[in-house]
Amino acid sequence: MARGNVRRGAAIFQTVCVVCHGFDGREINFKDPPKAEYVGAVCKKNPWEGLHKIRFGQPGVGMAALTALGIDTAVDILSYCQTLPVE
Numbered sequence: 001m002a003r004g005n006v007r008r009g010a011a012i013f014q015t016v017c018v019v020c021h022g023f024d025g026r027e028i029n030f031k032d033p034p035k036a037e038y039v040g041a042v043c044k045k046n047p048w049e050g051l052h053k054i055r056f057g058q059p060g061v062g063m064a065a066l067t068a069l070g071i072d073t074a075v076d077i078l079s080y081c082q083t084l085p086v087e
């Protein structure tokens, strides 16, 4: 588990990421139903991928890269994402 500041990460997730991913990260399903994979699952199972997405965004979609905010902030967001529901 990442050891960032969960409360800080939550504040950013709930203002930036929430727009697309929803308040609990379940608005976008990365898999085809009936399978389900949400932000919470990616960040828990594959933190390096989660961190990479947070820092560099998702190519081809509107997900912005947050490199400008620095690695500490990205780790805070990752830490919060690891608390989100996986299913």
Ligand code: HEC
Residues within 6 Å of the ligand: 013, 016, 017, 018, 019, 020, 021, 028, 029, 030, 031, 039, 042, 043, 049, 050, 053, 054, 058, 061, 062, 063, 064, 066, 077, 081
């Ligand atoms: C403008 C909409 C938008 C915003 C804002 C956004 N995302 Fe995303 N995100 C997406 C889309 C669309 C995908 C790709 C979905 C897919 O591949 O099916 C994605 C993918 C991801 C993935 C990777 C899933 C994978 O399979 O690798 C993670 C993790 C993620 N987002 C986390 C975040 C976090 C954390 C934030 C806030 C810092 C954020 N996103 C902000 C739209 C957004």
